[in-house]
Amino acid sequence: MSDRSRPSGARIIAVANQKGGVGKTTTAINLSASIADMGKKVLLVDLDPQGNASTGLGIDAAQRSMSTYDLIFEEAQVDEVVLSTEIEGLSIIPATTDLSSADIELYTKEKRLFLLRDALRATDLDKYGFDYIFIDCPPSLNLLTVNALVAADSVLVPLQSEFFALEGLSQLMLTIREVRETANTALRIEGVVLTMYDARNNLSRQVEADARENLGDLVYRTVIPRNVRLSEAPSFAMPVLKYDSASLGARAYINLAREVVKNSARLAA
Numbered sequence: 313m314s315d316r317s318r319p320s321g322a323r324i325i326a327v328a329n330q331k332g333g334v335g336k337t338t339t340a341i342n343l344s345a346s347i348a349d350m351g352k353k354v355l356l357v358d359l360d361p362q363g364n365a366s367t368g369l370g371i372d373a374a375q376r377s378m379s380t381y382d383l384i385f386e387e388a389q390v391d392e393v394v395l396s397t398e399i400e401g402l403s404i405i406p407a408t409t410d411l412s413s414a415d416i417e418l419y420t421k422e423k424r425l426f427l428l429r430d431a432l433r434a435t436d437l438d439k440y441g442f443d444y445i446f447i448d449c450p451p452s453l454n455l456l457t458v459n460a461l462v463a464a465d466s467v468l469v470p471l472q473s474e475f476f477a478l479e480g481l482s483q484l485m486l487t488i489r490e491v492r493e494t495a496n497t498a499l500r501i502e503g504v505v506l507t508m509y510d511a512r513n514n515l516s517r518q519v520e521a522d523a524r525e526n527l528g529d530l531v532y533r534t535v536i537p538r539n540v541r542l543s544e545a546p547s548f549a550m551p552v553l554k555y556d557s558a559s560l561g562a563r564a565y566i567n568l569a570r571e572v573v574k575n576s577a578r579l580a581a
């Protein structure tokens with residue numbers, strides 16, 4: 313992997329879309345778990361004050377004494393914030409509601425764009441040997457999300473298969489371009505994944521056709537179907553792979569994981 317003089321060899325992928333409820337967290341959890349299931353070492357950084365990724369992986373409040381907030385603002389050591397999960401090979405840095413004030417706090421910091429990047433480059437991350445670090449972003453293009461884009465090698469965008477999906481994307485693309493022109497020239501688009509896809513619905517098919525026409529190869533072949541098992545799994549504190557490995561949702565994320573791993577090797581080369 314050709315790397316920017318960074319101690320850790322992990323590929324850092326921000327899962328971002330400023331639109332709420334499009335499947336960022338579902339994708340972050342299930343893609344992380346499916347890639348871990350392929351034998352890779354994966355860290356999921358929960359950067360959303362809602363903490364849905366942490367809850368969905370069974371990290372209860374009592375375990376969240378240290379969180380992403382401490383990593384960014386309190387110079388916590390990675391050892392203090394990384395927790396293992398029930399899934400072999402998958403670790404998480406959980407989020408707490410502390411993060412809800414982060415955006416305002418970041419404005420007062422001189423290195424406001426670089427705090428997460430610098431924290432993740434800390435050498436003590438090395439010993440974990442992570443292959444992938446996914447960052448679950450909040451539904452906003454605020455400074456927290458910008459921190460993720462500055463820290464990341466690439467952005468993976470979940471796109472809900474519904475009307476206006478592509479309109480929202482242009483705003484995100486502009487932000488990505490700005491970050492690329494300023495704080496992180498190496499930032500790439502990892503890929504765009506269609507979520508909550510319903511093949512029987514004309515609208516889903518139309519959004520898919522538009523996305524493939526406009527974005528070409530950036531759109532993964534795999535689409536994530538609307539699948540009730542995917543929405544149930546977090547309430548059992550499990551990725552879908554553990555909750556119902558035979559479900560269509562689980563199979564889709566396994567296919568996406570294979571595509572992401574194959575693709576990211578090419579992007580990093």
Ligand code: ATP
Binds near residue numbers: 332336338507508537
């Ligand atoms: P937010 O912007 O609030 O962080 P998000 O983009 O992270 O939201 P999710 O939390 O992943 O979105 O998904 C929103 C809701 O849709 C959740 O209730 C989730 O369980 C459900 N959901 C996501 N993907 C699917 C799917 N493929 N099939 C069925 N339900 C889904």
Ligand code: MG
Binds near residue numbers: 336364448449
């Ligand atoms: Mg979310």
